[in-house]
Amino acid sequence: MAHSQSNRFKKAEDHPDVSYLKSDAVGKVLSKALGQLYKHQPSNPLHFLGNWLINYASLTKNKEISKKKAEETIRLKQKYENAIQDMIKQQEKSAEEAAKKFQKENDFRTKIESTLDVDDLLTEFANHLKEELDCTGVYIGILEKIKRPITDLDGEFAHVDDSAPDHIRYIAASAGHEFMIDKTLKEDEGEITYSIWKEEEAEVDKPESEDGDHEKVVEKKAKFAYVPDVVNNPKIKFFDVPKLGAYFATPLTYKSCLSESSFDTAVDDALDCRRRRADQELEREKKSEDNKTYREGEENPEEEEKVWEDIQEAPYVTTDIKLVVCVDTMGKDCEISEEKRNYVIQWVEFFKSQWERAEDESLRHDVSVYMKQHDLDLQNLQDKQGEWVENERVAIDERLADLEAGASEETKELETAIVLLNLYRDRLLEKYVVDQFYSYKEFKFLKYSRVIQLVLYYFGVPKAQIVEPGTNRLNWKLAKKALNDDFLNTLKHINPCGPKPPKPPAYAMTKKLQNDLSNISFDDVQHYSFPLSLLYSFLDQLLKVRILDVSNRRRDYNNKQEERENAIKLAEELAEKRKNALLDAKERHEKDEENLEEGVEKTPFNEAEFLAEFDERESNQVVEIPPEVVPDEDGDIGWDE
Structure with missing residues (x-):
């Protein structure tokens, strides 16, 4: 009951038509129009009211147009400002990219300008x-x-x-x-x-001449x-x-x-x-x-102003x-x-x-360094030669004195070669020589680098790592990389003596290296580079020691093999002699038995006694056969060499 009573005082909703008439677009405009009509009280109200509504509609439309124009202006202005900002950003980006490109090009140019490679x-x-x-x-x-x-x-x-x-x-x-x-x-x-x-x-x-042609x-x-x-x-x-x-x-x-x-x-x-x-x-x-010989104030009649040549x-x-x-x-x-x-x-x-x-x-550097080192090389060579000859004589005499009496000439030759090899190694490893030798790594071009190439081959450096493609010629730029601590360590400890089973490539076989080295003039190398000549001497002596060592061991093997073969031959001859002697003794015993008179008891042939007596004779002593000999494996020197 209370609920229905409260609804009685609730405002009723307007009819849709009434709502339309009360809207701002209708009611508010009509209210304004009627207000103006009342205010002016024209003689022709309908005409006034119509004109006012037409004018009002035009003003409203113009306001809308102006508003839209203003909004469009704002929008276009914003668009323009955005476009300007985008253009500025694009220009900044382009400038940044151009700067980066310029810097990149400049860096690369600088890199090229600052290198010798x-x-x-x-x-x-x-x-x-x-x-x-x-x-x-x-x-x-x-x-x-x-x-x-x-x-x-x-x-x-x-x-x-x-x-x-x-x-x-x-x-x-x-x-x-x-x-x-x-x-x-x-x-x-x-x-x-x-x-x-x-x-x-x-x-x-052609550039314009004096006459203008x-x-x-x-x-x-x-x-x-x-x-x-x-x-x-x-x-x-x-x-x-x-x-x-x-x-x-x-x-x-x-x-x-x-x-x-x-x-x-x-x-x-x-x-x-x-x-x-x-x-x-x-x-x-x-x-x-000459000018000083004339007294002050006197002129030298022969004195002339001389232009000295600028020697370049x-x-x-x-x-x-x-x-x-x-x-x-x-x-x-x-x-x-x-x-x-x-x-x-x-x-x-x-x-x-x-x-x-x-x-x-690079060539200017190489020539300059070479000229300085060449003067030192000549001085070092002059200072050291006499001392070296005496050192070699003393070292060889001491080594030969330590050998057992009756040592073969081959042994003496090998020991002498080993003494010289160690002396050459010591000279090559002196600090000033090593420093001078390693300074050649800064050279772009090095004469007689073939000597280094042969040394690297003997040390086991593969050809492909140090030669130009399709050739057997050293690529100095590649070879320099092999002149490192390992190279120096190998130089210090390499021992050419003893069996070396691995067979190196054909270009690194010992006799091939020796032949290639002999094609290089030692005098020319020595004139060019003192350190390089020491390396030449060391390699030459190293190969000589290697060949002498292999030759001596193979000679020793051949001698032992021949001794064994002779012993086997003598043993076979003795066995044949023993066999024949036994047969002869048996035959004689049988004949003697046949010639005995009847009734005499025959005795059997005592083979063991005969053989014991045969073996006791000095000329029939058992031949000792030496054990079988196994040759050393030396892959770097073929047996036919």
Whole structure:
């Protein structure tokens, strides 16, 4: 009851039509209109009311439009500000990327400029170009003569064939193109690539002359090769599956001065310059002394103002080394823009100049250090030779005096050789010699490095670790790595005497090493390097001791084998003699028994007694056969050697 009574006072909800009329869009507007109508009380209320509503609607619409415009303006302004911010961020990002790229390029340039091993950076150079160009691959080849096939028994220059045609051998490649390493390209296969070394003539303006005329002159410039579509060019050789893309090749030809002839010429020139500077200095001193002989205030009638020559070393002798830098976009099906091609050419020119700079500095260092060490070498050799001869004589006499009386000449020869070997080892291991020898690790080029190569072979270093591919020639850059503490330790403790069963490769057999060493002039090595000559003497003596030791042990084996064979032969002859004597004795006994008179008792032949009597005779003593002899295993020297 109470509930129904409370509902009586609850406000009833408006009818939807009433709600519509009471809304702001209708009721509020009409209220305002009626208010204005009351306020102005026009003569024509309906006309006034209609115009007011029309005007009100227009104002409302304009407000909406203005509001939307304002909102749109704000939105566009915000959009513009966002775009500006995005552009600033993009510019900052681009600037940052450009800075990073510039820094990366600058760092790589600095790395190249600060090293003497520019050739070690070829692979890094290829990767740098690939990344900057966004291409498929970059690979670098060298133009060289086709090598003659060789064996392990051939000499270090057996691969050289001056009459052989050229080919390109690829020696460096960017990531993903490692399969190109050691691939080769002959001229008939790569006509386009080989064309980069064929010069073309081009007319250029000669600098303006005094009379203002320009003259056309002809210059020769190297070409580059560019193929925008490799698939449709039949002259392109593919090392992999043919793919759509472009190909670009440019020459990298630098002047190399790291060769024996360049080194010798540079040393001769340095010595000549040193001599001329010394003569010039003596002439200066003489002229100065002559001037002092005149009294103060008097003029020397012979005195003239002399211009002294500035004596400088001549440029190094060089050889052109031709390489090619190749770029392709195979698989990306896009061309290589002129901008990118120019980028490659600029980098190649920079790399070439730095390579020449590095070799020039390296040779300058090598010649300078060699000149200083050479003077010390001559002094050391002069100081030590007499002392060494006396040391050798005393050491040999002491060793021979310790040998048992009646020692064979072969034993004396071996012991003498061992004494000399130990003396040579001690000389080689003196600190100043080791230091001087290891200083050659800083050399880019070393003459007579073949001596080191033979030592490394005897020490068991595999050929593949220290020679240039396809040759028997030492790669000094690789060989340097083997001159470490292990090398020095082996030098200290190696013993050439005794059995050595393992058979080394053909190039490291002892007699082969001895023969190869004999082809190197000791006098030339000694003139070039004191430490290297000591190493030569040590290796030569090491091989001699090894051969003498093996020869003596094999001679001893042969003697023992012959002694055993003779003993076996004598034993067989004695057994045959014993057998025949027994048969003869039996035959005589039987005949004697047959000749006995009847009735005389026959006696049996006593074989044991006869044999005992036979063996007791001095001439029939049992021959002792020495035990079987087993030869030592020496794999480094064949029995036929």
